[in-house]
Amino acid sequence: MNIINYCETCRSEHTYTIKKERKAFRFRGQEIEIDRRVAYCNNCHSLIDVEELENETTSNVARIYSEKYGMTSFEIQNIRQRYKLGVRPFAKLLNIGPASVTRYESGSLPQASHLELYKRLKQHPHVILEFYDRNKSSLSSRELKMVDTALNAWKISEHSFQTDEQIIESIYKPYKETDLSGYGDFSLEKFINMILYFTTNGVLKTKLMKLLWYSDFLYFKRQTVSITSATYVKYPYGPVPKDHELTLAHLQHMNVIEVDERTNEEGWTMMIIKASEPFDSTIFTEDELETMQEIDAYFRDYGSRKISEYAHNEKGWLETDEKQPISYNYAEELRELH
Structure with a gap:
């Protein structure tokens, strides 16, 4: 030539x-x-x-x-099409430009931070719900309605052939043996019974979330292993189990818990979680039970606001980005109960 x-x-x-x-x-x-x-x-x-x-x-x-x-353009296209979302609302949920989404789907290589978003969605499709919670305020009213409809339809199709147990496990199993699970494998049985333990007489939902987190993290600090190996996420009111709303909805559907909504004198809606099944202590070790009992006793007189404020002083909550999983490595910095 x-x-x-x-x-x-x-x-x-x-x-x-x-x-x-x-x-x-x-x-x-x-x-x-x-x-x-x-x-x-x-x-x-x-x-x-x-x-x-x-x-x-x-x-x-x-x-x-x-x-x-990375990912091919075909794989990238499939991510958005899985949820049946338009380019513009999908881009807003991911907080990237619509032009970037179009380029990536046409074969351009995503910048590193955007590629990580796509990888997360490919490996854990339900993460789209976290992006929705975080960025839905950027959607117009028309887009919000369209996205609500699309994601609700996706959730129904995604979960229609799964049992409640399988859906809950699908939330936590992807973090198996990482620092986000305490290097263990999620135990649904222990997770359910830990909830039953703290909700035997009913407890406010916000407080329950902190009791679970403190039990798993304090035990990890002392034993280098988590009790349930659940993954916890930073929320404004403190740490909560990942996708906690979805988890509670399925536990309620399983008749494991009852959820009672009430409005207090200040006009705030309170959610009280109460056990619908007896607590099974036999699945826990003696040390695990002692840790749960210690957490229960220490925070017995704490309301939701007070325990949230207490959790806000923990390094794991302070140094983790909003709506992101909290590493169990922060358990080392957890304050001991006195």
């Missing part, structure tokens, strides 16, 4: 020959090795910069990186 191009060495135009060469490139912290096409001057045999070939090399490096470490 002989085409004329300017040669920097000769300082004049000459024909050149294209050859294939194997070369490694450093791209986004990874080494990508490809067969690239390069041009050599037929007069002095030095390399010639040919824009078309340079663009081709850059594109191939990005493509191979995407296939090996």
Whole structure:
């Protein structure tokens, strides 16, 4: 193949020959090795910069990186289409530009932070509900109605063939043996019975969330293992089990708990959770039971507001971003009960 191009060495135009060469490139912290096409001057045999070939090399490096470490455009398209959301509302939920979503679905490589969002949604589709809670205020009233309808339809189709138990486990199992589960495997049986223990006589929902978190984190601090291996997330009123609303809804459907909504004198809606089944102590070790009893006794006279304020002083809550899972590694900094 002989085409004329300017040669920097000769300082004049000459024909050149294209050859294939194997070369490694450093791209986004990874080494990508490809067969690239390069041009050599037929007069002095030095390399010639040919824009078309340079663009081709850059594109191939990005493509191979995407296939090996990222996601293909087809996979990226499927993420949004799974929820049946339009480009603009989907982009608003992810807090990225609509033009970026369109480019990524057309084959452009997402920037690193956006790629991580897509990876999370691919591995854990229900994370879209977290993005919805966090960014729904950016939607117009028309978009909000459309997104509500689409996500409700998706939740029904996603869970229609699963039992309540399977749905709850699907929330926590993805974090198995990581710092977000206390390096254990989620135990639905222990999780349910820990809730039954604290709700035997009824307890406010906000307080229950903190009792669960303190039990698991305090036990992890002392024993380097969590009791339930549940994952907890930072919320404005303190740590809560991941997707706690969905979890409680399914526990209620299983007739494990009752949920009683009341309005107090100040006009606030209170949710009281009460056990519908007897607590089974036999599934816990003696140390686990002692930790739960210690938590129950220490916070017995605390209301929802007071226990939330107490939790706000824990390093794990302070240093974790809003709506993000709290690492059990912060348990080391947890204050001991006195």
